[in-house]
Amino acid sequence: MAAPLFRFFGKASRQLTQPWASWRPFVRHFSTPAAGFPPLQTYTEEEAMMKETVKKFAQERITPFVSKMDENSMMEPEVIRSLFEQGLMGLEISTEYGGTGSSFFSSILVIEELAKVDPSISVLCDIQNTLINTLIIKLGTKEQKEKYLPRLATDMVGSFCLSEVGSGSDAFSLRTRAEKRGDQYVINGSKMWISSAEYAGVFLVMANADLSAGYRGITCFIVDRDTEGLHIGKKENKLGLRASSTCALTFDNVTVSEKNILGKVGQGYKYAIGMLNEGRIGIAAQMLGLAQGCFDHTIPYTKQRVQFGKPIFNFQGMQHQISHCVRDADQISHGMQHQISHVVGCSIRSLMGMQHQISHGMQHQISHVVSGDAASDLSWGCSIRSLMGMQHQISHGDAASDLSWGCSIRSLMGMQHQISHGDAASDLSCCGMQHQISHVATQLEAARLLTYNAARLREAGRPFIKEACMAKYFSSEVATLTTSKCIEWMGGVGFTKDYPIEKYYRDCKIVIE
CATH class of the missing domain: 1.20.140.10 (Butyryl-CoA Dehydrogenase, subunit A, domain 3)
Structure with missing residues (x-):
């Protein structure tokens, strides 16, 4: 196999040394098919229309409330209603359940356009479409879909509950447990940093139904807002995304039917x-x-x-x-002073070498600023060569300490x-x-x-x-x-x-x- 490969590459290399006309057909043969591929960034007619529609909607219906919502740390009810009216909260939900019946890519376009105006709104839309709706669409039983998807598409916000006080990045070390009692499960524990909790009507809660199995006992439960024992805590006073509510949740003997399990146990x-x-x-x-x-x-x-x-x-x-x-x-x-003060036997040459590297970085940056022919002679009375000469003296001369450190x-x-x-x-x-x-x-x-x-x-x-x-x-x-x-x-x-x-x-x- 090696011999044919060598012959192929040898032939190709010889062709490269020949005039263009001799190997132009060879290149055209391989490059022609690529001409049929579309640009990397293209939209279907439907996607382009949705992108433009959402852009206009965000500017007209959301922009007037952005400052107020940020200042008050509260999502304006009118904004949430308008998101549902525009079908932006049920993008991938089929029309059978009252959704838009759009694509995942369209959801991404919507999230992007909303974030341009207010990232807090995009968080709400993102969680609803890429987490809540998708989980129920993919895993829900017929009964669960019929009960929740129509409302998620028209008037109900969903919230995803995974993080806890001791399990943020290590989410699967969660301690919220779900104990099976007959055909029901009793959930106890707490969640932290739960987005959209303040106005959510349904929660998808991750709890461990089998502690002995470790993370393999984690099960997803559908918990309605009005379920007894579910307590929504105080809203966090955050640095950013202030309109998007972030709350703690407590589950105190929250009892749900085994029919509320989304997907399979564990x-x-x-x-x-x-x-x-x-x-x-x-x-x-x-x-x-x-x-x-x-x-x-x-x-x-x-x-x-x-x-x-x-x-x-x-x-x-x-x-x-x-x-x-x-x-x-x-x-x-500062680095050189630190090393000279604390490193015994430090080589001055190594320090000057390090300074030389930095100074050349500065030279590159200055040359980058003036660009092109201006690097040789700046017509406005300041020669870059003289600057570089000064830099050369700074990096190599006896005055290094005075000039570079006292700059x-x-x-x-x-x-x-x-x-x-x-x-x-x-x-x-x-x-x-x-x-x-x-x-x-x-x-x-x-x-x-x-x-x-x-x-x-x-x-x-x-x-x-x-x-x-x-x-x-x-x-x-x-x-x-x-x-x-x-x-x-x-x-x-x-x-x-x-x-x-x-x-x-x-x-x-x-x-x-």
Whole structure:
């Protein structure tokens, strides 16, 4: 087998050394079929229509309540009603039960669009569609479906109960137990951090029906809100997602029929794992929408906010990058002082080598700011070569301690101020700011592709766990980056409630968890 392979690669390598005309047909033969594939990000006509409809709905029906709901830590009843009226709480429930009869991918699009306006609303919609409805659709008996799906599609919120005080990340070490008594089960225990608990009408509760079996005893029970012994605790006063209620639940001899078991006894841990994998795609959509909403609110402001006589869209990016250089210099100076003070026999050369690496990082960043031909000679009176020469002296000369350790941010900012007022300031600073904006925009698009890919795989019934984890991780990273950058770009007002940026920033911290 090896000989034919070597002959094939040998022939291919010889072809590469020949004129283009001799091997162009070979390339065309392999590249032509790919032309028939659609772009990575495409929507069906129905999906595009739903995306646009939800976008308009969110802007018109949710936006007016966002600040009030965040301030009061309370979901507006009118908003919940409107979600049901639009069919957004029963997206995958079939029309037979009063649902929309849509797809999983459509649910992800809806979650994303809602998160652009208010992540708290997207949490409510996400849990309802990717956890509650999906579990009952997949595992429910005919009677359970007939009883709960019509209401979940039209007027009843559901809540998923897994986490406990001592079992958050290690969810399957839960202590809530369900003791079998005849044809009934008696549930005792407590749950923490239960989303939507304040207004939920039904709870899917994970409890252990066989303690001796460990996590293999975990079973899913359907518990109605009005069941005796179920107590909903005080709402948490959270940093973010304040409109989304998060409460503790206590089960004091809560008695349910064995008909309330969802799926099979002892299979709850499998159901939870499966649903949480799908939930990761929902969280990715939340983070994606949150980041996009924050970004969309910020960019217009950067074109309006004027500093030093020009919009910050055209100015402040370079200052930000220079400050990163200052930060790096400060970090290395403190690091070197620490090592010199505490490490016996430390080699000065190794320390200078480390400083040299940082200084070259600064050089790269400065070159990146000015870009292109400007790196050789800045027409506005400050030669990059002279800056690099100074950097070379700093990293290699005897004055390293004075220059790098005593580096003043004001002096660098003063240098930047001179740079910014030169002839080429407009073009160069514009590159700096627009580079940051384009970087964030690219990250957002990459997160969207990862999220959509995971959703498409799940919808197609193909393995998607890896892709779901990647989507959640990357979208969370992008949301953190985006909200942090937007706060910086907005300046002081970014931290005030006059603009929604600080809310996106707070909400991001909660959704990640």
